[in-house]
Amino acid sequence: MAGEQIKVGLIGCGNIGAGGHLPAYAHIPEAELVAVCDAVEELAHAAAERSGATAYTDYRRLLEREDVEMVDLCVPTYLHAQLAVEAMQAGKHVLCEKPMAHTLEAANAMIEAAQANGVKLMIGQVRRFDHRYASIKAQIDAGKVGRPVFIRRAERQFLPFLPDAWQWDPRRGGGVILDIGVHATDLFRWLLGQDAVEVYAVAKSVREAAREAESFDHAFITCKFDGGGIGFAEASWAYPQGFGGTLYAQLDVVGTEGKIQYSDKDTNPMLIYTTEKGHELPRYFRFMSTTEYAFEEEIRHFARCVLDDWEPAVGPQDARAALEMVLAAQRSAETGEPVHLPLQKESR
């Protein structure tokens, strides 16, 4: 209903929390950011200063606040399930960053906690809220390319973090297959409207940081779907710095009656020439992977789900399926063999 607003606590004030989500709240009338939390005190205080919210370093204190109805989780992947479950047990609705979790067991625990506590849970598969992909989805739904049969996706960047960052760590972040691959697998499911039956991946450790962390930073993932569709993705943190900034994404949808081609290069309306730098494509968004507007749309959608009792556009089962596909891709990259879904528990 108009004029209604829910109070939000943001947990995790790192790259995506402070850089992506926090600034979005200033533009979301349905949500008021009242609490921010990070285990690193300076990050919590900096976020509080920018937003006017109260700073916490212990997320439990934030969860104790009765006025907080919604928790926005932007913590490392391996902490998602623990924090989400605790927040839901405290009666909070949870918007949690992607990938949903680092294991299927953890994802299952999140789904069960949402059901048991009667709260809403949405995973931030933010591509679905990005105007580019929402527009492409609308074209497909309008039948512009017939039935989509093949999707090719590239998400490539230079991950700017040091080797000890959790993103590189196979146990805490899952490396590039889980962290970036999950965008591709969710996009495939969403645009094809089918479920995956087989996943194959070849992955490499290209950069020094990846080799140090014993993690993959470059992967090709093939997904075969039950309706015959194929998804083919390159997910990479190994592209040179600068390249990923403005040339992050590509998406091709091949259908029975047409084709859609999107690339950041083609969509960039401007070239800048300077004597110093030669020519460059300007960066229009802080994260070229995700526009500021996409974060806004995503958070706003979830706030409306809470206020108006809608079902989130990306259900927990959708996010779980996208996760299952990247877990299969990770296993395939490790074993060198295709992996069939549903994913069986490893025997070891």
Place this chain on the structure above:
Amino acid sequence: MMERINLGVISYAHPHAPKYAAAIIACPRADLAGIAGLGVNADLAAEEAERYGILYYADYQELLARDDLAGVYVGTEPTCHLEVIAEATAHGKHVLCDKPIALTLGEADDIIRAAEEAGVKLMVPFNPRFQLPLMKVKAALESGEAGELVSIFAIKYGKLPTKIPGPADYGWLVDPEQAGGGGFLDIGIHAVDALRWLAGSEARRVYAHVGTALYEGLPVDDIGTMTVEFENGMVGALSAGWANPDGYPTWLDVRFEILTTQGAFLIDSPYHDYWCYGTIRAERQYWWRRDVDGLVDEFVRAILEDREPAITGEDARAALAISLAAYESSASGQVVVLEHR
């Protein structure tokens, strides 16, 4: 005076044949001495010979019998390659044989052996090797300035060959008996060769999905995807086929997205082009197919300089082996491991 040689064209079955006839005429070191019709589109071959004012042969053996002929472009269906090439090499003619070299590795071996025994050049024209952007990449890799090659994410799409405008009949390309495969083999093999050429290494593991997804009832595949790992660690990820809809502004859609340890190359089109807007359609026009000219020039130089051509029968056999492995992987659902002799 520059040394010149006479070349002939045998068969207009292959859609590339008219382009090679034109490129031979344009080549400063070669003359087109005659065109032989063989199989489908023989009438088209005769018309072209008349238009060019050169001799037309209804029997290709008569063309091969000419003493002043140095070599031939063979544009028959691949199932006829062995027979025609055996005749050509027996006459001591050098052979530029369009792809795929054959439909089986055994026939490819026989073709290679025929050329070897006759002491003639055998070349197969894979266009990407003579496309300027990829030549730049190859040079940067060879000089070391680009570092080590990590991976190539490539696409090679065309339109359905039966939709090629004009009177020619290219129906054999969608007949599994004559073409051996569909879009993935027909157009993908160019990119397969490019992956191997840029990698400078042999393929080791192949995983692929190849199928008929776009044209219901088509007796051959129309699109395929393949992941191929080379012995030196390079990963190739290719999608190829007849995926371009009628309304696409070019016949081809080619991309090579190349990551090296020193940087990346993003190649969006094989050729330089410009836009041409009509009242209904917009088309991107290529202003030069430099690759075809380059391929013919390379074939001619290899003959004149008596050296191996840049693309050999063995290269063509290796590209065929990778393509066939993709079909095998797609059928079995398994990774296919290639052995090398």
